[in-house]
Amino acid sequence: MDATEAPDAAPVTTLRAPPATARTATRHRPTAREGAVPAAPLDERDRGRLLAGTHHDPHAVLGAHPVPGGVAFTALRPHAQAVTVLTEGRAVRLRDTGDGLFSGVLPLAAVPAYELRVTYDGQDLTVEDPYRFLPALGEFDLHLIGEGRHERLWEALGAHPMTHQGVAGTRFTVWAPNALGVRVACDHTYWDGTAHPMRSLGSSGVWELFVPGVGEGTLYKFDIARRDGTRTLRADPMARATEVPPATASVVAASSSYAWGDTEWMAHRGDRPVTRAPFSVYEVHLASWRPGLTYRELAEQLTDYVRGAGFTHVEFLPVAEHPFGGSWGYQVTGFYAPTARLGTPDDFRHLVDTLHQAGIGVLLDWVPAHFPKDDWALAAFDAEHLYEPQDPRRAEHPDWGTLTFDYGRREVRNFLVANALYWCEEFHVDGLRVDAVASMLYLDYSRDEGRWAPNASGGRENLDAVAFLQEMNATVYRRCPGVVTIAEESTAWDGVTRPTHHVGHGGFGGLGFGLKWNMGWSHDTLEYIARDPVHRAYHHNELTFAMVYAYSENYVLPLSHDEVVHGKQSLVSKTPGDWWQRRANHRAYLGFMWAHPGKQLLFMGQEFAQGAEWSPEEGLHWGLLDPSYPARGDHEGVLRLVQDLNHRYRDTPALWEQDTVPAGFSWITPDAAGDNMVAFLRFAADGTPLLAVCNFSPVVRHGYRIGVPETVPAWVEALNTDAARYGGSNVRNPGRLAPEPEGAHGRPVSLRLTLPPLATVWLRPG
Template sequence: MNEAAVVPLWRRLGAHSGADGTVFSVWAPNARAVTVFGDFDEWAAVDHPMCRGADDVWTTVVPGARPGMSYKFRVVGADGIVRDKADPLARAAQCPPETASVIAADSEFVWSDDAWCTARPHRRPAAEPMSIYEVHLGSWRSGLGYREAAVQLADHVAALGFTHVQLMPVTEHPYGGSWGYQVGSYFVCTGRWGTADDFRFFVDHLHSRGVAVLLDWVPAHFPKDPFALGEFDGTPLYEHADPLRREQPDWGTYAFNLGRPEVRDFLIASAVYWCTEFHLDGLRVDAVASMLYLDYSRGDGQWRPNARGTNENDEAVAFLRALNDAVHAACPGALMIAEESTAWPGVTTTTARGGLGFDFKWNLGWMHDLLSFVSRPPSQRAQLQEHVAFSLTHATAERYVLPISHDEVVHGKGTLVTRIPDGCDRAAHVRLTLAYQWAHPGKKLLFMGQEFGQEREWADDRGLDWDRSDAGIMLAAGDLARLHADLPAMHAMDDDARGFDWLDARDTRNTVIGFLRRADEHARTEGRLVACVFNFSDRDLYGYRLGFPVRGVWREVLNTAAVEYGGHGVGNLGQIVAVDEPSHGRPYSATITLPAASAVFFTPVT
């Protein structure tokens, strides 16, 4: 399996049809015997024993096996137990609840995104707008396949001004209720919504509409289903042999043995496969923290330190660096995004400089602080204002994505709307929350339904409540995404501390936060300098004086209390004027109106 750098692993192993039949190959180093069986022998499992070859790969040719036929491997394990296993390198599979692999036909899809793929390596993602719409395909709109969803989703996302779609896992998974996070087949596109070529159409169509496609990908753990990877050859093969490292207690799954070269090759090949074969624009790597720490979700006596006596998983660090380097080399311009919830240093530092090599990291601390803050009644928010402001002082410690993801709208947490306390204008507070997200340095991610004020918690077995959408929230969300893209100040220096400056973070009496966004260090012109002011109280504030860095007229480019958003219409009549009156340590100031539970953005008129 170490030849993966020369010949892609998915072309060496698995099932490959040709003029003489289908060649089956599977890695099972400790098996006593392996037989392939399926539709071609009426599942007899006696006609096609496999031969052990180099690198402990078992191989045979079945003349009668053709694309579309189902199969499994019957493995006599090192422990003498017979197990029927799906092919780890299958590129097609039966649709769950069936569990057999399927001989994949060669793709017949004709791509039309050459210009997109050619341009991608030359992009500068850290300095470009990125508004990500997170989607679970089965429940965005019920009953849609990949092709139908591609057209409808592209229309919706393009109309909103979002730049990226991030899909929850579409790697084949036996249990739909896992949302794709317990993967059974790492090279198979789930058949729940169509074929692999249907998914290629999905990606190609979104590219034609100017929308990038990211995929959630799960290398930290895998399910214990008997047909899958666990104890594949009668030994812990893909999982750890060490019982203290074999399982992931949070999810009742096995943890990959990232210290085994063949397992690393397998996972890296899967990542490269999805990015190359499906033209994906990047991967969001799930549960990175669970890999990095030996004691993750483990108590005393449940973990063993490394050779230095610490809790860092050196094997995982080496794997993640190799993973990121491999994807970046094979797919220039593809993004690697870490769901990493701790303060591990250098997540988005290049591997050449000792980092993990990701392009972006989810800022989960920002998310928890903000949602905790807006879940409080306005009269109680002052005591948490410092926590919310804290993320702004560390906004460029890594290159961040600011996520309000699927995890925040399930398991009794409510939605953005229902998190807002009773008695408040909930729609106004949701618009305010979204405005704070889009103004804060970092790329943006919003889970489906939150852009229109979905009230019911998300469930994977039903569609969103489109018939009860709040048109004002959706209009505001779209305007925020467009402003984020159109105004260079809102994205060009997301990862540079010079792109941000405070106006005021200390007004806890009024629960007001204000800051500047800049497109360059000396920005003073329209669109390249934006003042963002947030009133988290439930009172309109009139004659509010605030210091400004530029004298003259500032145009109001956003007011989330605008009537068209469903607001009460209080505002600044389209502009304010900064005059020669020092305030907040600045030579100029303006008196402005801050509507209750609202955000106002201004840019200087030049």
Template sequence: MTSDAVTTDSAEEQRRADDRALRDAARAIARAEHGDPFAVLGMHQSGPGQPVEVRAFVPGAERLWVIDSASGDPVGEAVRLLDDGFFVATLADRTQRFRYRLRAQFPLATEEFDDAYRFGPVLGELDIHLLNEGTHLRAFERLGAHPRAVDGVPGVAFALWAPNARTVSVIGDFNNWDGRRLPMRRRGVSGLWDIFVPHATVGQRYKFEVRGPGGTLLPAKADPFAFRAELRPHTASIIHGLPPYDWQDRAWREHRAHSGERNAPVSIYEVHLGSWARVPEEGDRFLTYRELADRLIPYVTDLGFTHIELLPITEHPFDGSWGYQPIGLYAPTSRHGSPEEFKEFVDACHQAGLGVLLDWVPGHFPTDPHGLGQFDGTHLYEHADPRQGFHQDWNTLIYNFGRREVQNFLLGNALFWLDQYGLDGLRVDAVASMLYLDYSRKEGEWIPNEFGGRENLDSIAFLKRMNELVYGQHPGAMTVAEESTSWPMVSRPTYLGGLGFGYKWNMGWMHDTLSYMQCDPIHRRYHHHQMTFGLIYQFSENFVLPLSHDEVVHGKGSLIEKMPGDDWQKFANLRAYYGFMFAHPGKKLLFMGAEFAQRREWSEARSLDWHLLDQPRHQGIRALIGDLNRLYRDLAPLHRTDCDPSGFEWIESNDSENSVFTFLRKADESGHIVVVVCNFTPVPRHGYRIGVPLPGRYTERLNTDSAAYGGSNLSNGDAVEAEPTRWHGRTHSLTLTLPPLATLILERWEG
């Protein structure tokens, strides 16, 4: 046999091998099982000067042509390699790559379209480096779905992190939800996948079809970075992007730098948008963001609150979770409208002088199959060991904070809401569950840290970094921790060893004072310390005094129904308690409905009972909250030293026999002081003397027993003159009439 024959046989053998390899790859493509689809599909060339070959998988097509994009002319017809729809076009007269389109003939129509496999990668090398390093704090600008144009062709760039997946396809309205049509490009060993889908458009639904490392097809996954999602019970993500928004809140943003400072008044109205009010005549539907802007914002500003805190509005599948089990961390819930309409709501809040805080949930996520659990067939976002990765109380999964990509996902999300939606702060949910490895676990149900302790070191590092980024990149924003234990220095800077939060909920104050208020007044003398104990640790943190949603659910009843006595006494008790709360050091938080003494326990499934405002006593509570807010904002001694021990002084904390508490609030060393007197018995007390530090007139600025609030209208007139009689170790004193079950706030100011 001649050498030429050997060469010919060898070439033929190679051709057959190449043909078999291509057919095998085509079959894998047709089964959506090929891990490197861009190595098979699209335009290829065996070498310089060789004919160009175009391969495409178009299920259902009977014929396929390659079209020159520049001229619009066909340059070759493809040959069907497999009946499933895999075509190959060898273009003998084309030896240079060019831009092309495909024209497919189907039984009932002919379509022309751009081939996704002619476009290059979506992610740049720097993006990949930073994403893998866990330092890409704007990952939301690269991962997920982003409308853009490439080579003049409009479409959507999709990118995803799924390092252990065998294959990933994007499925949606643009490809008949067929996972075979748009398998994504694996970006080397980075764990990232991407693809540009020409002519996909804003508003189309999509998900990711993922095969795990063993080849098992997982439930279709929603996009972790989706900016919009379907209304439950549907679970698809929706292409949206980050369109620019023309904010009209410049005045607020200039003011915001000081709105959350420790010496500023901060009074927060906590609201669940889905149950604040409904539209009963239209099937009891939710209010839209625009309707909420028209109704909620004027209502809250009229009551004098400085901020609104929204129970989680990140997209969540189950109404009964109140948003605390989110799946779409980057998407405002579609229950009330579009992302732009939510921006309009925030903008309107700011124009009305209201800050907006978001209840943010970085501690755990639900197990719904379209969510983050087992995202690429492995424990990607969550810990593999249930002793670290599963919340027994809530049947949810716990983020693996030790994984840098997971930290990056969450850190970027915190910044996203402040940056893209202009929010003014984050109230971080369930911080205690994040700090302790043994949180709500028995012995043997948790794994100690590397030093044998119970502290979650990875989570602690995450929280510190989150606070550093928020305060470093968004001056004027605030972070608030819901932390129910005695973890030290929660609201102290990280450079001093703290967690770096701006504020911490004072759960101890809430528990102790509500416990006291639930006692029959005749027994309160035995529980007197519950109202004073909080001042022992009050200034160890920057505290918010919360009367939140947690106190009016799960059989706890409403605040008004916690109060003892007949109906008159219930309302009087609640008014006195509110007066004590607003005069006490600490920022304020009140859950919706409490401002008018909602009687029923709160339920997310129904509107607040607005008809109660037809009754004078409920109107009186609402009027009181408005006046307390305005007084809190107007009187510097009531807010400027909320977090400073120099601004508080007991006058008498031990009058347990009469259940009376008296104290001073001060803003500075001037004569501007506020005297607070609380009588928590239904007994009026005449001639009750208290010591004061300075002479002068003390004006009665607020009396919770006023007839305007539904009280008996027992008062001290406009003002009381201090007498030069020593009392309580002070040079002067006031002789007061104490109304029953009431709080008095008196002001002395030489200005």
């Protein structure tokens, strides 16, 4: 049937039905009755590619185009009964050419502004035509994407509500260079993307479509036609919001209009380098800290708790979206979306903002080492490989059943570097703790002989990963003053916290991190504290060995989540003896940890000596602090100690001002193995000392002589983990302690101290 002019029509009804671009159109009552002629048939190849979703330039076929005799209009509207062009006061019905295609030629001199009226089941829907719009992504964005240098990639790719050519809608863009075609599928179209094929923007590998009428809250995915003949429906790698798992759709999110209140914090957080500042971290799994709380509820309750406990920072286990909660966030599918389990992206901003206004920094676990194989996410995204390396020996991560990133591909590096910036810039986080760095650095990490491929020089180092980490760190430090990056790196790789332009012994530049987790310290000291005191004398080096390499990197001392799961037991349960001795060991260890060179990190639950291992399903055992619990005082005592450790730590520059240089530390006795005792001095930049004495024996030692600097006329206890308020036996050194002119430990004067059992004592000049 020829295209004919439609009769006058009643005002149309706007429906929430395909293609979700509806607008009421009472103003489009036709006033003219000019006829139209049939359009030339579509080239069969174009028609076939459109219907198959493999057309690289649907805008060249669909929409309005000048032709001899007027303007040809072509629309792809599956399941429609009729499509009518509304323009210049006229309503002209297009010819149904089958398979959801409608076309016709209007006798016009130029392409006009127009809308489409689409009839479904007898009901009319007035919509803008996506194929009348120019690309909504600029050439400069495409250039930066092609170069792998788009530092605000999240503003170019993904789904962005906007007004384009005077019309409100959403621009969809996705990087899929191997795809034969890409279509937008969303909940409004019942996940049928046929009507919304995207156009390829040249060699950039980016596909783009502006869809009018689609706005915030729309659920969507990309329908990708791959070269092997298969199709796949994929979540948006750049989605800034997602459905609540186990649902997997991406969600159109508007640019945030959140009003930050942390201006003062952001302006001054970088005033003091982190290596010369107090840095005491409370590590938190948000979903299980108090199960059921939202980001906004956590903003109130977690902030009050952390402020009371005196920590300078919190560190969140990964909050980026992950489908399997049992991964604790370490198997990420939505790298740009805070998990929807706890609220919206702005709700997460509110949590960070509230912590900042309380003077608490926010660190975030970040996972660029691997990603899961879910067939709706990144794995084999548009072909056999895209984000992962082509060589399966490099792509497979043997420990976790996941895939590694292809750090040698500039677009993949860009995806990750921009992601690091995204969390820092969009959410004001103060640091990124980078997970599993060692697994990135070594090609043979957890791989048997013959199951890994050496680098171009025959070595085991992943040179692409080295370059990526250097680029990420350099970019973050350049763009985000006051942010610190922290490596979880479990080997002796040289120069993890050395600047990228400094070359280490291995011939590589420094990786550029600000801090590194000292996992050797954690392993050794936890082995020591778990031993019965009668055996500790034979393993004294486990307590002292970390000082051999303490200044090779800038260290954090982590008692992290990894140390209290999978049968490793909580800290208090690792230690030997009865309940009193276990708590005493626990307190003595924390006193030693806070006095030792390096920053501190403590996983939630250890601050009040929870005896059970952490369970993300159960959360923390807050009942231990309930007034009705008989042993409440035992747990409150440990919590009081942590509060005092943090507050006195902040007030004692000797414990942090020279944390990463040898001038900040001096042994008094590292070798009193038979006594299960160590003693050492810490120094502030002005030379003010703090004396730490740790007795890991269950006996009181009276009159124990400790050599001290002769420049200090008297000492007083600053902290004693055996104090009664902490649940100890209250063996103390009261008053001012004057040195005696008797030499000890190579020093001309000494103190005679009473050492409490299983306790750490701090003394300061006084």
